[in-house]
Amino acid sequence: MRVVKELTYPACKVTLFAWNNRYIIKLEQGLLEQTFKIDETEFANDDDVIRLLDAEFLQQAIIRFRQMGQSVYEAVQRTQT
Secondary structure: OOEEEEEEEOEEEEEEEEEEEEEEEEEEOOOEEEEEEHHHHHOOHHHHOOOOHHHHHHHHHHHHHHHHHHHHHHHHHOOOO
């Protein structure tokens, strides 16, 4: 697996990998992570994949991080009662 690019945004860290004819976009926020696998043939080059990471994409990811955190919190609460 090859690291293509690492980007740091205020709300999360993004790492773009190239592996096995796919791009893998990994977003990390604290202990949470989201991973997207995309067929390499859909894009002409690495920069085209990075363009996917626009404001809307990142905003949706931030919303998902909040939902993921809430899910973990609620699950922990259920196990402690």
